[in-house]
Structures are given as structure tokens and as C-alpha cells.
Amino acid sequence: MSVSTRKNTTWLVGLVVAAVAVVAIIALGGGSSEAPTSASESSGSASARGPAVPTNEFAFFDGSTATLAHYDGQPLVVNFWASWCPSCVAEMSAALRPVQQQRGDEVAFVGFNIQDDRGRALALVEDTGVLFDLAEDARGDLYTEFGGIGMPFTVFVSADGEVMHKHNGPVTEGQLNDLITEHLTGA
Numbered sequence: 001m002s003v004s005t006r007k008n009t010t011w012l013v014g015l016v017v018a019a020v021a022v023v024a025i026i027a028l029g030g031g032s033s034e035a036p037t038s039a040s041e042s043s044g045s046a047s048a049r050g051p052a053v054p055t056n057e058f059a060f061f062d063g064s065t066a067t068l069a070h071y072d073g074q075p076l077v078v079n080f081w082a083s084w085c086p087s088c089v090a091e092m093s094a095a096l097r098p099v100q101q102q103r104g105d106e107v108a109f110v111g112f113n114i115q116d117d118r119g120r121a122l123a124l125v126e127d128t129g130v131l132f133d134l135a136e137d138a139r140g141d142l143y144t145e146f147g148g149i150g151m152p153f154t155v156f157v158s159a160d161g162e163v164m165h166k167h168n169g170p171v172t173e174g175q176l177n178d179l180i181t182e183h184l185t186g187a
Helices: 003-029 086-103 118-128 141-146 173-185
Strands: 032-034 058-060 076-081 108-114 133-137 153-157 163-168
Touching: 076 086, 076 141, 076 173, 086 108, 086 118, 086 173, 108 141, 118 133, 133 141, 141 153, 153 173, 163 173
Parallel strands: 076 108, 108 133
Antiparallel strands: 032 163, 058 133, 076 153, 153 163
8 A cells, every 4th residue: 555545544534533423422412502602601691691683574474574672671582493304393392382381471482484385384383383483584594694503493592682592403391491591591
């Protein structure tokens, strides 16, 4: 084997090992959570200041329009979902609906349907029985503004309209309750 071939083989083996390690970390973690980026924001303290929410206008499923400023004054869970995303479908029934029913008095919820067929999205809403506000992000503009990198994608926003935490991947009912307590309500 020539030196050049040996170097190429060593490089390829290293790349494969790194890729396997990344996949294992993701699989063991069951999704990733992302806190705001500055050191003071990642401390988890209730006084942490995060970036402001995007100001994009969007349309609710009922046809009315708003921005996320509509929710100023109340902590907010923003969830991005689609009918073509199996994890999103499972999360709606198993986590979002029950947690919203339990904690809807203290935290607002809004779900953004992203890059989806409207008919399928409406059918999924009917099937899952979710009752929180639902809107469309047809091109994924708001999703991109928040920095989404996977589906489902959930963002926790303070009553002051600041992004406190981002979670990529599905959450269970228990995880969602814990994330709300940690990042929004403290209780």
C-alpha cells in the first residue's frame, strides 16, 4: 500500500469514526436543546436575557394575522410541526396537548405548521385535538429566523418576548413540563 493510499484510508476511517460518534450522541440524547448564546444567558437563571423574538407577521389558521408581540406579557411555548413529520405528530398528542391543558393558564402555546399541505395539517389538528393557537409558516421563514435545525422544534419565550431556550427534536410530556418550569415559570 502506498503512503498516499494509507493517508487517504486513515483520513476516511477518522471521518467515519467522527460521524458514528455524532450519530451516537444524538441518538443517546434524544434531541438537542440549545440555550441562548451568551455566557450570562446559558446560566439558566430567571433573570437571563435572551435575544428578542422575530417580528415576522404570520397568519393563524382562522385567517387573522399577528406577530409574536401578540403574546407579550405571557410566557410562550412556540412549536414548529408538520403532518409529514412522524415525531411532530406523536409529540402533538403525547406532550403538547396534555401540557397545554395542564398549564395553559400560566403559559401560552402557539404551533406553527411549516411547509405542509394545509388539508393534511387541518386533519392532523382534528385528529390530535390540540386547542392552542395554530398558525402557518408556509415557507419556513419564522422557523429559519429562530434558527431551527430539526423537526419538531420548540422555542421557549419569556413574557418579555425574549428567547430563553430552544429544543430541537421531540419532547415527552415530562420533558416539556420540565423545560417550561426551568425556562419560563420557575415553579
